[in-house]
Amino acid sequence: SSSLVQEKYGKISKDYQLLNPPLGKGAFGEVRKCVHKATNLTRAVKIISKAQTPKAEQDRLKQEVEILKQLDHPNIIKIYEFYQDQKYFYIVTELCTGGELFDKIIEERSFDERKTAETMRQILQAVNYCHKNNIVHRDLKPENILYESNKPGALLKVVDFGTSLAYDPNVKMNQKLGTPYYIAPEVLSKKYDEKCDIWSCGVILYILLCGSPPFNGENDEQIMNRVKIGKFSFDSEDWAGISDGAKSLIAKMLEKDPTKRLSAQDVLNDPWLKQASGIDVVDK
Numbered sequence: 001s002s003s004l005v006q007e008k009y010g011k012i013s014k015d016y017q018l019l020n021p022p023l024g025k026g027a028f029g030e031v032r033k034c035v036h037k038a039t040n041l042t043r044a045v046k047i048i049s050k051a052q053t054p055k056a057e058q059d060r061l062k063q064e065v066e067i068l069k070q071l072d073h074p075n076i077i078k079i080y081e082f083y084q085d086q087k088y089f090y091i092v093t094e095l096c097t098g099g100e101l102f103d104k105i106i107e108e109r110s111f112d113e114r115k116t117a118e119t120m121r122q123i124l125q126a127v128n129y130c131h132k133n134n135i136v137h138r139d140l141k142p143e144n145i146l147y148e149s150n151k152p153g154a155l156l157k158v159v160d161f162g163t164s165l166a167y168d169p170n171v172k173m174n175q176k177l178g179t180p181y182y183i184a185p186e187v188l189s190k191k192y193d194e195k196c197d198i199w200s201c202g203v204i205l206y207i208l209l210c211g212s213p214p215f216n217g218e219n220d221e222q223i224m225n226r227v228k229i230g231k232f233s234f235d236s237e238d239w240a241g242i243s244d245g246a247k248s249l250i251a252k253m254l255e256k257d258p259t260k261r262l263s264a265q266d267v268l269n270d271p272w273l274k275q276a277s278g279i280d281v282v283d284k
């Protein structure tokens, strides 16, 4: 297939100046800011060491590039180029300067309902677009959702398609991956489909409103055991002032049975989400 995103060998330094310090670090590499020499525009580059990356992960990286190339949505990070030289792979994408949703939650402890709904609406629009194109993300969490800039009202962008997959809607998946707090119970126990992303979004929604995760524990094993049981509560003080509409949406996203769990489109149509995010203007 022809593509606007070219694969180039050993030429990143010809086109880009890489800047320090790293913006973020991951399992197999780091993300740095870079300047496109021809236009002077700043972008981000995810750099992955070939020597430190097992073959399976290298294949996954190419999958990430292929998927990013296909996706074109305002709430999904855009890819510009993919380079490689003897030592590294480089994925050049648009730069987000506003930081992770994760850090914003830590900073503000929790969001009010309006801000939560507007945040979730953007995330679900990205997820709905992915699912309509038969792409599942599989690692949705606040560390992988970035603010485009520091300006008020900055768009959110979903990043890190390193665990994503172009799936066949008629074939269930079985690879166990994700992050303990956010992973869906069916991913841990049996075959699963794209609804695993909705569970993770339900966890994000819960955290945004109260500031702590619905399934918690002292270690990953304990957290995942609680995910498998799937019981969560709105008992803490933090939930006292939160509307029934918000709680009801969480319950429909953290539904253990994926066939009964809402789809991304269903979440976008939810009355609380529409009303609280200001999309639906209700006559009084």
Ligand code: ADP
Pocket (backbone or CB within 6 Å): 023, 024, 025, 026, 027, 028, 029, 031, 044, 046, 077, 093, 094, 095, 096, 097, 100, 143, 144, 146, 159, 160, 161, 162
């Ligand atoms: P990993 O697979 O290692 O988790 P990510 O793609 O999630 O890699 O990137 C790691 C971190 O780097 C992110 O959580 C974020 O903080 C930062 N980052 C990633 N992409 C960008 C970007 N386009 N702009 C700014 N920061 C980014």
Ligand code: MG
Pocket (backbone or CB within 6 Å): 026, 143, 144, 160
């Ligand atoms: Mg990540």
